[in-house]
Amino acid sequence: MSFNALALKHVKLLFLVVLTVLALTACSSPPPEPSQPPQPTETPEEGQTITLITPDAQNIDDEDAPKYQIQTRLTDFELLSESEGIAWGVTKNSLRIYITRDNGKTWTNISPSSNIQFSSNPVYGKDIFFTDPSNGWIVRGSYGMTETIVLRTQDGGLNWKVSSLEDGNPISSIFFVSPQRGWLMTSWNSTSYKESKAMYSTVNGGATWNIIMQNEQYSPISPNPSIPIVGVTTGMIFRNNTHGFAALQTAALPKIYTTSDRGVTWRPGQPFLVNEQLKSCDRVITGKPDFFGANSSKGWMSVGCEIDKDSRIAYHGYFTADGGDSWKFTPFKLNQLSGVNRNVPPTFLNSSLGWALDDNILYQTRNKGVTWKPLPASSVLQSKLIEYPEVVKLQFFSANLGWLLIEKKEDKRSILLQTTNGGISWRVI
Numbered sequence: 271m272s273f274n275a276l277a278l279k280h281v282k283l284l285f286l287v288v289l290t291v292l293a294l295t296a297c298s299s300p301p302p303e304p305s306q307p308p309q310p311t312e313t314p315e316e317g318q319t320i321t322l323i324t325p326d327a328q329n330i331d332d333e334d335a336p337k338y339q340i341q342t343r344l345t346d347f348e349l350l351s352e353s354e355g356i357a358w359g360v361t362k363n364s365l366r367i368y369i370t371r372d373n374g375k376t377w378t379n380i381s382p383s384s385n386i387q388f389s390s391n392p393v394y395g396k397d398i399f400f401t402d403p404s405n406g407w408i409v410r411g412s413y414g415m416t417e418t419i420v421l422r423t424q425d426g427g428l429n430w431k432v433s434s435l436e437d438g439n440p441i442s443s444i445f446f447v448s449p450q451r452g453w454l455m456t457s458w459n460s461t462s463y464k465e466s467k468a469m470y471s472t473v474n475g476g477a478t479w480n481i482i483m484q485n486e487q488y489s490p491i492s493p494n495p496s497i498p499i500v501g502v503t504t505g506m507i508f509r510n511n512t513h514g515f516a517a518l519q520t521a522a523l524p525k526i527y528t529t530s531d532r533g534v535t536w537r538p539g540q541p542f543l544v545n546e547q548l549k550s551c552d553r554v555i556t557g558k559p560d561f562f563g564a565n566s567s568k569g570w571m572s573v574g575c576e577i578d579k580d581s582r583i584a585y586h587g588y589f590t591a592d593g594g595d596s597w598k599f600t601p602f603k604l605n606q607l608s609g610v611n612r613n614v615p616p617t618f619l620n621s622s623l624g625w626a627l628d629d630n631i632l633y634q635t636r637n638k639g640v641t642w643k644p645l646p647a648s649s650v651l652q653s654k655l656i657e658y659p660e661v662v663k664l665q666f667f668s669a670n671l672g673w674l675l676i677e678k679k680e681d682k683r684s685i686l687l688q689t690t691n692g693g694i695s696w697r698v699i
Contacts, residue, residue, distance in 0.1 A: 318344050318685050318699075320368065320377045337376060342366060344684050345391040346398070347675055349667040354403045356380075357675075357686060363387040365410075369403065369427060373671075374688060374699035380427020382408065389413045395505065395558075396443060405449040407476050412438040422476040424449065433477050437468060443506035443516075447564070450475050453514070453533055455506055463521035464500045469533050482534050494535045497527050505558020508533075510565050515539070515594055517558045517571070523548075524556040524573075528594065545599055547586070551575035555583065555613075559594060562620045567593040572615035582606040585615045585626070587639050602639040604628065611661045619666050625693055627664055627674075630655045632693045651687065651696045658685050666693075673699070 319341050347357035355374070358367035364384040368377040388410055392398045400406035408421040408430075418435040439458040442465075446452030452472050457465040469483040485496040497503075501518025508514040512532050518525045526539040548554050553576040561569035569590050574583045584606045588597040602616065605628050616626035616639070626633045626642060630652045633642040651674075658676035662684070666672035670692050677684035686699045 318342055320699075321375070322368070323376050323378050342368075343677075343682055344675060344686055345662065345677075346394050347663060347665075347673060347686065348394045348398070348400060349665050349671070349673055350400055350403050352668055352671050355673065356398075356400060356406070358392065358398070359684075360388045360391050363389065365392065365408070367398075367408075367427070371403070373690075374686070378427070380423070382421050382430040386410055386419070386421070386432075387416070395445070397441060399444045399446055399452070401446050401449055405446075405475070407444065407446065407452070409435075409441045409444055409454065411441050420454075420476050420479070424475070431477070433479070435470065435479055437470070437481075439468070442467070442503040443558075445506055445508055445514075447508050447511055451511060452476060453506065453508065454479070455503060455516070457503060460502065463502065463519075465502050466499055467497050467503065469497075471533055482532070483536065495537060497536045501525050504556065507558050507560070509561050509567075509569075509593060513593065515559045517556055519555065523554050526556075526559070526571075539594070540596055547599065547601055548573070548575055552578040557615060559590075560618070561594075562618075567591060568621050569594065570618050570621070571597065573599075574613075574615060577606070580608065581612060582608045583612045587616070587618070587624075589621060589638060591621070600639050602626075602635075602642070604633065604642055610659065614661045614664065617664050617666060619669065623669060625664065625666060625672070627661060634693060645693050648694065648696045650698070654685060654687060654696075654698070658683065 319339055321337050321339050323337055343359045344357045345359040347355060349355045353373050354371050356367060356369045358365060365381055365388050367381050369380050370377045392408060397409045404424060404426045406423050406427065410419050412418040418438055420433050420435055421430045423430050437456050439456040442455045442457045444454040450473055453469060455467060455469045457467050459466045467485050468481060470479040471482050472479050483496045485499055497516055501520045504517045504519050506514065506516045512530055514529045514533055516527045516536065518527065527536040528539045529536045555574035555576055557572045559569050559571045571588045572585055573588060574585050576583045585604060586602045587600045589600060590597050604626055607628065614627060616624050618624035622636055622638050624635045624639060631647065632645045634645055635642045655676060658678050660677050660679055662675040662677055664674050670690055672689045672693060674687045675684060687696045688699045689696050
């Protein structure tokens with residue numbers, strides 16, 4: 271063998287040895303360093319500071335779970351149990367929704383993909399609904415070239431599935447009585463006192479939707495009467511699988527319509543709002559009926575007496591003990607509300623226990639609103655209401671636990687407060 275051939279053979283052998291060493295080194299090298307927790311990509315808005323559990327912690331909090339803090343603006347919330355709740359807001363057209371399982375100590379980001387853009391902040395009962403911490407729905411209405419879609423989760427927001435709704439009209443209400451059965455309503459050709467309406471139902475958790483009512487051919491003598499065009503929907507609720515209610519605001523008095531066949535046909539309910547004590551009102555405002563628990567026959571409905579000359583509103587209540595077949599009016603001896611919070615009615619936990627916020631004092635009733643007692647002034651509540659004077663929502667889940675979301679809308683700032691003693695003292699979550 272020549273010298274050149276021998277040298278070439280040695281070079282090839284050396285090359286193979288080097289490749290083998292590199293391969294063994296790569297196989298035995300330590301794994302890459304874990305990536306840093308996700309950080310906010312935009313300038314944080316002032317207001318709520320929340321502690322998030324990182325996604326790699328599988329949404330479970332323990333002492334070793336990685337966490338990080340962000341500042342965010344919340345625009346709505348809903349309590350799901352005494353320790354669990356959701357809160358959300360839209361930042362740069364992306365929905366940021368969070369869930370807590372420990373009374374706000376830590377939160378998990380359960381937002382759907384940022385590719386799904388939102389043109390406005392979703393509202394609970396209109397665009398968002400949860401039956402429990404695992405099962406929830408978000409409706410993203412159509413705008414521009416996008417279609418209406420319904421997102422649904424069965425695992426507390428770890429995964430979201432998407433279905434489309436072949437109706438590009440605005441969503442006015444959504445409600446589920448179970449993880450499988452629900453309804454949503456759309457509206458179009460709206461004015462201040464009328465709108466066309468359509469209702470859809472699902473029996474498979476929102477995977478598919480079927481139209482069950484539309485009112486452009488409304489007739490009061492129809493064998494399957496629908497909710498009329500006259501009246502703007504202010505809320506929809508179902509007490510069980512068959513019985514539902516829709517509240518309408520008209521130019522004069524509000525109306526309520528009921529169904530007993532899963533929303534296929536609707537008939538006018540008792541004209542309970544016609545009474546002597548509301549005759550002096552320039553306008554009567556009502557919210558949707560609210561029943562105290564699944565299949566409960568007891569519920570209530572707020573009614574506001576508005577005086578146009580100075581935009582003051584006095585709130586009262588209607589209560590039912592027979593599933594909404596009849597309603598009894600109860601006058602509330604509360605001050606008339608004015609200013610930015612005049613549209614915030616009282617809230618009730620059951621037929622007796624309720625709360626009402628007037629300025630920076632929280633009032634409580636234990637006798638269905640007949641009498642109201644001011645609770646001791648909370649220094650935290652009073653000071654925060656000075657910084658954030660606009661009340662977004664007040665909700666109690668039990669006699670002790672309640673949340674309050676307040677904001678300063680012009681500065682895009684908000685903060686969430688919590689009480690664990692029935693409203694006597696408050697803390698920032």
